[in-house]
Amino acid sequence: MDIKEQIAQLQSDLDEVNVFLEKAVRKRVQDVLTAEKKKIEREIVSKQQQQQQHQLLKQKDSGDSEKTLLPSTSRGYTVKINNYGWDQSDKFVKIYITLNGVHKIPADNIQTNFTERSFEVLVKDLEGKNYQMNINNLLSAIDAEESFRKVKTDMVLVMCKKKTQQKWEFLTQVEKKTNDKKKPSADTADTDPSDGLMNILKKMYDEGNDEMKRTINKAWTESREKQNKVENMDF
Numbered sequence: 001m002d003i004k005e006q007i008a009q010l011q012s013d014l015d016e017v018n019v020f021l022e023k024a025v026r027k028r029v030q031d032v033l034t035a036e037k038k039k040i041e042r043e044i045v046s047k048q049q050q051q052q053q054h055q056l057l058k059q060k061d062s063g064d065s066e067k068t069l070l071p072s073t074s075r076g077y078t079v080k081i082n083n084y085g086w087d088q089s090d091k092f093v094k095i096y097i098t099l100n101g102v103h104k105i106p107a108d109n110i111q112t113n114f115t116e117r118s119f120e121v122l123v124k125d126l127e128g129k130n131y132q133m134n135i136n137n138l139l140s141a142i143d144a145e146e147s148f149r150k151v152k153t154d155m156v157l158v159m160c161k162k163k164t165q166q167k168w169e170f171l172t173q174v175e176k177k178t179n180d181k182k183k184p185s186a187d188t189a190d191t192d193p194s195d196g197l198m199n200i201l202k203k204m205y206d207e208g209n210d211e212m213k214r215t216i217n218k219a220w221t222e223s224r225e226k227q228n229k230v231e232n233m234d235f
Contacts, residue, residue, distance in 0.1 A: 003051045007044060008118070011134045014040045016174045018082060023178075041080065081121065081133035090165045093142070095119075095158040097133065102126060103153050110151055112158065114144035119158060121149070137173040140164065 017040060021033040085096040102110065102123060109124040117138045123131040138160070146161035162168075170176045204216065 003047055003054065007047045007051065007134075008136050010040055010044045010047065011136050012174065014044065015136065015172060016178070019175055019178050045078075077128075078130040078132055081131050084133070086171055088162075088168055091162055093138075093160040093162060093168055093171070095135070095160070095171075097121065097156040097158065098154060099123060099126060099131060099156060100154050102156055103151055107151065110149065110156060112147075112149045114142065114147040114160070116141045116144060116163075119147065119160060121156060121158060123156065135172065139168050139170050139173055139176060140166065 014037065017033055017037045021030065021037065024030045024033055081097055083098070087094055105123075105126055109126070111122045111124075113120040118134070118136040119138075119142075120135075121131075121133040141163040143161040143163050148159050150157040150159065170179065204212065
């Protein structure tokens with residue numbers, strides 16, 4: 001697996017971690033996911049640096065001065081773009097990236113690269129920072145040749161041309177898989193609703209402290225006693 005493929009795999013991992021992080025409620029889980037996110041981001045930066053060094057050496061050895069699709073960023077801190085909005089029309093998936101002042105920098109500082117299942121955005125030297133966005137594993141195929149970007153006031157609009165005019169429920173395959181995992185299976189769809197309550201109580205009991213366990217035990221005992229009295233009543 002070459003460096004580019006490794007970066008793509010790491011970015012897919014990062015996308016999935018971000019999805020889970022948005023859904024996480026418990027602080028311990030959030031801390032674990034945040035630590036893993038930072039670790040992956042460090043790995044991506046390291047791999048990108050290796051890739052840039054490899055390209056420079058290759059160009060030096062071959063004497064090839066041709067520029068890559070997305071040249072290495074200018075000096076300055078690089079910020080990963082994780083916040084964005086998206087919607088769609090029959091022909092395009094539209095990604096909205098808000099960056100204050102982006103319309104004021106030279107057009108050449110805003111570069112994009114499209115493949116059938118991914119796209120990259122690189123904004124160089126915006127108030128001393130570089131901004132980079134990589135979206136891999138798009139839900140469906142796009143036409144890379146017909147995809148493009150527009151620069152509006154404080155915004156970069158990425159236009160991904162759909163290969164087939166169908167509605168996208170999600171932007172990436174990762175988001176779809178995460179959603180599918182949350183759907184109840186056919187085996188559990190028709191189960192007794194009380195089973196769900198019992199599972200919740202069991203989880204609370206297993207994770208609770210001694211006081212919580214005593215409270216649950218007391219409530220369970222009182223509930224059983226009331227049920228037995230009703231069953232033994234002579235109607």
